[in-house]
Amino acid sequence: MNSGGSSFWESGSMPVIEPSFLSSLISAASDIALVVAKDGTILSVLVNDTETSFGNLSHWEGRKIAEFLTVESRPKFQAVLDQFKDGSVSAKSVELNHTDNAVWEFPVRYSFHAFGDNEALIMLGRDLRPVAETQQQLVQAQMSLEQGYEARREFDARYRLLLRSVRDAIAFVSVNEGKIKDLNEPAASLLGSTREDLVGSAFSQEFRDRRREEFIESLVNTAISENAGGFEVTARRNKNRIVITPNVFRAAGERVLICRMDGESTAATHSDELTINLDVLFRKGADAMVFTSITGAILTCNDSFLDLVDAAHLVDVKGRSLADFLGRGQIDMSVLIENARRAGQMRLYSTKLLNEFGSKTAVEMSVTYLNNRADPELGFVIRDASRVDAIRKSPMQTAEESNRNVMELVGSATLKEIVSETTDVVEKMCIETAVNLTRNNRVAAAEMLGLSRQSLYVKLRKYGLLSRDSDEDEE
Secondary structure (H helix, E strand, C coil), X not given: CCCCCHXXXXXXXXXXXXXXXXXXXXXXXXXXXXXXXXXXXXXXXEECCCXXXXXXXXXXXXXXXXXXXXXXXXXXXXXXXHHHHCCCCCCCCEEEEEEECCCEEEEEEEEXXXXXXXXXXXEEEXXXXXXXXXXXXXXXXXXXXXXXXXXXXXXXXXXXXXXXXXXXXXXXXXXXXXXXXXXXXHHHHHHCCCHHHHCXXXXXXXXXXXXXXXXXXXXXXXXXXXCCCCEEEEECCCCCEEEEEEEEEEECCEEEEEEEEECXXXXXXXXXXXXXXXXXHHHHCCCEEEEEECCCXXXXXXXXXXXXXXXXXXXXXXCCEHHHHECXXXXXXXHXXXXXXXXXXEEEEEEEEECCCCCEEEEEEEEEEECCCCCCEEEEEEEECHHHHHHCCCHHHHHHHHHHHHHHHECCECHHHHHHHHHHHHHHHHHHHHHHHCCCCHHHHHHHHCCCHHHHHHHHHHCCXXXXXXXXXXX
């Protein structure tokens, strides 16, 4: 070690220090001191009396120091030990991390000194835990600042996006200064200027015959009034009549007015709320909606219909016939179109919808004939009925009941008579179902069953399914 006053030590004036005092001096000069042999065995452990956090380390003596070092510290100590074996001692301090009982870990910065004719190595260490704790606090403080900055940036991005996308004309005005802090493009357009020119300017100067102090005070009074209403003014640049609806709030110790401005153009935008609501319902509605030409060609549809048919985009279905996606194809389409044209609408028509991969989904459809234009169109609303269809009576149960009824006839009639009777029952059920699905449209029912119109009438008479009025009409 080097120190001032070297002549004193070199002259032999230093008295011999007794071992008991020497250990006290070494422990006082460091937080922890280790005497280590060349093979890495700990010969002695000295701990400063003022350091109580280390506890009792007497069990270290006689054991390898590597047992009490973390994995990453062992190579660093081995390098110092190898250098000591070669006859030199590292002049640089080395930071080592000790571990004990698998849960106790602490960092120490050691300086190394030869001892006893270079037979042992004294390691004088300074506890780095206070430094590590301070560094950890600084890291946590930095992380907290970064999190705060990130949250602020996120809120600022939300605010900017909201202000840019909202349709209302909005302006933020400082109560103390009377200046525009921020506004969106609709507000700038309503005032007859641009956002860049208006930010930072006096709000009152954008209106005719308005003094700053009186104008801002009037806005604040209107905002805090129980019967708050609009504040009517005239824009200076374009003479627009504007109604300001103010609200006051406090931010960062400053009162700010948020002013919603309605002008003639804004009123026109808000006049047709029904159109806006219908547009949102079409785009975000749970039920599928499709508009087609009078022949069934798809003109437009919403995302719910695209989901039902597993189509990626409107272009995949636009121009195609809706019949391509119906379970009975053109038969279903003809029934829907004819009933819609005749009655103006048709409700609760049950069928199956085919997707692009051939899977079928039970649906209920309604159609409306839109004839309020030069080229009439059809509007379809399609609802997924697969859950309702699943809880209905299983076809297997019906088949089992029919089988039991047929088996009861065995023994009381010949096979030919049994087959004839069951065929008639099935035929009658099919005809009744087709007539009900087509809402008594005989032409559509005949097409659905693959029969001629005359054959269908013959079978209707056979099973007594023709009403008196229908008979008279036929006659």
